[in-house]
Amino acid sequence: MLRRLIRPIWRLPRAPKVQSIRHNSTLNEEYLDTKNLPMRWEKMEKEAQEEIIDHLSDLQDESWKKLSPDNKRACYYLAYGEWGPRNKQTMTVPEVVFKLITSGILFIVLGVTAVNYAIDKEKKEQLESGSNQSAAQVT
Structure with missing residues (x-):
């Protein structure tokens, strides 16, 4: 009985996910590489940092099971790492x-x-x- 009530809710149309589209990007795809991000973060350009933050926030909207271990580490570093106001310079x-x-x-x-x-x-x-x-x- 409960499934009969819930099933129509599942079939409701959902709003499409809004994704940012970047045309004529000046950044290379290598900047979106999240391997060993804590070691490279301070040396990266501000644009590349913002691009990685946007990319990872888009990836986090989906299931965490789809994230690679490197992406998970990068997300953790961006959330809790020593950069920005938490930097011990x-x-x-x-x-x-x-x-x-x-x-x-x-x-x-x-x-x-x-x-x-x-x-x-x-x-x-x-x-x-x-x-x-x-x-x-x-x-």
């Missing part, structure tokens, strides 16, 4: 200099603050002990 020379200067200024300010706090604490103790002695002399 080393700092450039100007960034290192800026970080050193700001850190130095911060520690100098903290040092001056600590010294001033110690001096103020000593003076406060001297004033309190001096006021206690003068109070004792008055009585």
Whole structure:
């Protein structure tokens, strides 16, 4: 009985899949090669990266069983790999200099603050002990 209800739903016309068509492509088919993608990704041109992302997103719309292991690894790398905002790049020379200067200024300010706090604490103790002695002399 349930199959009789579900079967007509299966036969409903479906919207055709929209695929991007690229004419006169300037990219070679070798860019769509996803073997060892993490090693090649940073060296690739921006257009090639976008083309691979589009290609893999189109492939992911279909069954994952149809994807090759290299395509699955590439999809995983694009989703979770260290590229873009997750990239752990080393700092450039100007960034290192800026970080050193700001850190130095911060520690100098903290040092001056600590010294001033110690001096103020000593003076406060001297004033309190001096006021206690003068109070004792008055009585």
